[in-house]
Amino acid sequence: MAHVKYVSATRVYAKDAPPAVDALDLDITDGEFMVLVGPSGSGKTTALRMLAGLEPLDGGRVEIGDRDVTWVEPKDRDIAMVFQNYALYPQKTVAENMGFALKMQRVPRDERDRRVREAARLLDLDDALLARKPKALSGGQRQRVAMGRAIVREPQVFLMDEPLSNLDAKLRVQTRSQIAELQRRLGVTTVYVTHDQVEAMTMGNRVAVLSGGRLQQCDTPRQLYDNPVNQFVAGFIGSPAMNLLTVPITDGGARLAGAVIPLPAAVRTAAGRAGLSEIVLGVRPEHLHLANGSGEVAGEVMLVEELGADAMLHVRLAEGGNQIVARAEGRQPPSPGRQVTFHVQPDDVFAFDPGTGARLAG
């Protein structure tokens, strides 16, 4: 087992282009499940490939354990990777696929077989499957074989590049929890790349949010949700996404749909110091509470998405015509066309600098 460390790790693909990964600093502790998440082009896969040794560094370094592995060959890094499309050798049987790395390390056949069997049992792969070719397996089975190939190596670090993206929705949720559970049991440091923030939140001990090649925030799922450091993280984490509206500042608060949402003094001071007349106001859908006409934020229901346990209301605000999404109790949501009002707790409101996107600290 080992910790992993990125120190100003940088990767530039083309000379004039901005770096794909820009001075990434990240400490991953021993045994941690770290998720790299971000939209496409955020540099999360490049960051993972730099750790794998499949992508050279243009600056900085990468450490595994206390060893600088920046220029170490992939095979000598003591890592194992699960690829998005599994990358199983099509002409080899499942057992040969799983044992290939050991064969390359000249591990004797007996031990190889033993470790392959052990990994197969761990993943609920039948002995009968071991003799089959990948072509004869289902998508879920292939995914498990790819996992097995990584486990057999007993590496210091697991690297996973969107390993669930080729599974159907139901299987993905199942496999998600299996992988998280397996990782806890094995206790192997894991770096997991995904673009799906739900996957990130449910699996990771900590989640690193990347955008445009830069690390935005790295924290526990709870902290990312409760305390996003900037507008990007606030909008990316949480489903449905946080409502972000540019609104003018007035005395004591921010003006939203005719009402004044009170802002903490610290936020007002910060906004004043930055000389802002407008801020970006962030409210999560679950923090807009239906208030039967007594709430301060008014609007008209345009669309209702019924999700069973709750319903998503798409509401056009009375003033300004901005659309927001609110989460309501699923039993009796207001029907489209109804005028509704919401109550907002001042503590639940986030404020961001519209220019830089930085959180105005409360």
Added chain:
Amino acid sequence: MSAVPSRAGPRRFRQMSGQVGWGVVAWVVGIAFFLPVLWMVITAFKPESAAETWPPRFVFSPTLAEFRLVFAGWGPYVTHSVIATVGSTVLVLVLGVPAAYALSVHPVKRWRDGLFFFISTKMLPIVAAIGPLYVIALKAHLLDSIWVLIILYTAMNLPLAIWMIRSFMLEVPGELLEAARLDGAGRIREITEVIMPVVSPGLVSTALICVIFAWNELFLALNLTVTNAATMPMYLISSVPQEGLYIAHLSAAATIASVPVIAVGWIAQRSLVRGLSMGAIK
């Protein structure tokens, strides 16, 4: 109710008749191409006296006499053809696989120039080179030797083979090669354990194409060999006597010479089309 079929009817009829029309065209063209081959095969079964009548006769008593005659005389020719064809094809694969690897999986610097150089050797008319080739073969004491054919057929087929094998190798998913790298496979293992198993169907079709081209080659054989290395196409020419009837005999020899390549083409047709069109897409 009745309006729907009456409107759809003519359209479907037009569609159908269009399909039938193209079908007829395809058959006519196909038969036009096939007719000489058919004529050759039929003539091969005729006695010499019935072969050269005009209009051609379709009612005759078939005989294997001409085939027997061919089998009596073809021995050395077919041996030379097999040696030159198999020998050159093996050499092409041995040289072509590493060349294609160096131009696709881990491309060398200026791989484009390399690729163009290979195909450019096919642009010069072979007639332009036959003089020097003859002199070189003469000085190297390779004239009328099977080695000169093996070497030249290898050179002749290598460019196409490299292009084909390269296009097969480009189809090997990058992730697979990366997985092999992580698993600790070196260059040799990468080729033998990962790439070769994936491209082997492509290698088969490449080999079959080389076999066909080498088997059919006449120009070089005609100019550089006499008897010690003369191949099947030369045998066809030698079965044309200065005088007398020969059409039936020639047809029988040509039919026999065609059987291997038709068989090979038949076996390979699916992978051939795939192999050749893959290069076209890339």
